[in-house]
Amino acid sequence: AQSVTQLDSHVSVSEGTPVLLRCNYSSSYSPSLFWYVQHPNKGLQLLLKYTSAATLVKGINGFEAEFKKSETSFHLTKPSAHMSDAAEYFCVVTTNTGFQKLVFGTGTRLLVSP
Amino acid sequence: DAGVIQSPRHEVTEMGQEVTLRCKPISGHNSLFWYRQTMMRGLELLIYFNNNVPIDDSGMPEDRFSAKMPNASFSTLKIQPSEPRDSAVYFCASSLGLAATYEQYFGPGTRLTVT
Numbered sequence: 001a002q003s004v005t006q007l008d009s010h011v012s013v014s015e016g017t018p019v020l021l022r023c024n025y026s027s028s029y030s031p032s033l034f035w036y037v038q039h040p041n042k043g044l045q046l047l048l049k050y051t052s053a054a055t056l057v058k059g060i061n062g063f064e065a066e067f068k069k070s071e072t073s074f075h076l077t078k079p080s081a082h083m084s085d086a087a088e089y090f091c092v093v094t095t096n097t098g099f100q101k102l103v104f105g106t107g108t109r110l111l112v113s114p
Numbered sequence: 115d116a117g118v119i120q121s122p123r124h125e126v127t128e129m130g131q132e133v134t135l136r137c138k139p140i141s142g143h144n145s146l147f148w149y150r151q152t153m154m155r156g157l158e159l160l161i162y163f164n165n166n167v168p169i170d171d172s173g174m175p176e177d178r179f180s181a182k183m184p185n186a187s188f189s190t191l192k193i194q195p196s197e198p199r200d201s202a203v204y205f206c207a208s209s210l211g212l213a214a215t216y217e218q219y220f221g222p223g224t225r226l227t228v229t
Contacts, residue, residue, distance in 0.1 A: 032214035043118070043205060043220035051215050090157065099169065099212045102147075104157040 002027045002093045006105040014113050019063075019078040021108045023091035026072065033074045034092040034102070035065055044090065050074065061085070086112045116140075118221035120206050126227045132194040135224045138187055139208030147218060148181055148191050149205040157205075163189065164212055196228045 007022040025031055035047040048059025055067040065076045074091060091105040119138040127133050139146050147162040161171040166183045174181070178197070183189040193200055203225050207218040 036220075041222075043222045044207075045220070046217050049217070094214050099162075099164075101159060101162075101170070102218065106156050 002029075002031065002103045004033075004091045004093045004103060004105040006089075006091050006108050008108050009106070010109045010111065012111040012113065013081045015083055016080050019076070019081045019085065019110065021076040021089050021091075021110065023074045023076065023105060024072050025074060025091070025093045027093055032094050033065075033067060034094075035059065035063070035074075035076050036090045036092060036104075038088045038090065038107075040087070047076070047089075081110075081112050083112050083114070086110055118206055118208050118219055120204075120221040120224050122224060123222065124225045124227075126229065127196055128229055129197055130195045131228075132192065133196045133200075133226060133228075135191040135193075135204050135206075135226070137189045137191070137206030137221060139189070139206070140219055141187065143208035143210055143219075144186075145209045145212050145216070146183060146189050147207040147209075148189070149207065149220075151203045151205060151223070152201075160191070162212075169212075193226075196226075198228045201226055201228050 003026045005024045033050045036044040037047050038044045047063050048057045050057045050067045058064045063078045065074050067074055088107045088109050090107050092102050094102050121136045145164050148160040151157045160173045161181045163183045181191045203223045205220050205223045207220045209216040209218045
């Protein structure tokens with residue numbers, strides 16, 4: 001079985017400072033990992049994904065994440081926050097085999113202050 | 115491409131009424147997923163289809179929920195009868211296939227309120 005734990009329900013940063021959203025995963029098989037973003041009253045948009053290739057994954061809008069098997073982590077980072085980054089972020093896991101059944105974390109709400 | 119289209123965007127209904135949510139996937143996508151998002155339970159996969167065939171409906175909460183995909187460009191999620199605890203945002207997503215390498219594209223969601 002797969003699961004993800006998002007360690008923070010809320011993260012507050014100032015515009016221009018780094019962003020770190022933490023995610024730990026559990027998977028019986030080789031996992032695929034994703035980060036999705038949801039802006040208020042909008043659907044979910046894929047930020048980036050890891051599917052057993054390079055462990056450092058670059059996504060849209062300057063975000064990146066590093067897959068660390070030894071730590072079972074897949075933290076999302078961005079060097080400099082922008083006001084438009086304020087949203088809910090979901091860490092997601094699935095397996096590399098069989099059907100793609102996404103398992104979502106509980107979400108982290110990112111607040112960006114001027 | 116217009117993306118995944120869902121209708122209606124908002125639905126308010128009374129307990130006991132039938133509710134039908136609609137989804138048009140991205141053209142050419144073979145897989146379609148229905149999710150429900152609530153504050154209490156987060157995002158849950160309800161059911162998914164591949165080539166119009168339901169593959170796994172183990173996430174459907176009760177027999178009051180049913181989903182169909184009569185063709186590659188249309189799917190419905192029906193709740194009959196509806197109950198207040200069904201109030202949630204329902205998302206439809208589609209992808210080129212079921213492998214993890216394929217991105218799921220989400221629609222804007224339907225916000226359902228059952229009074």
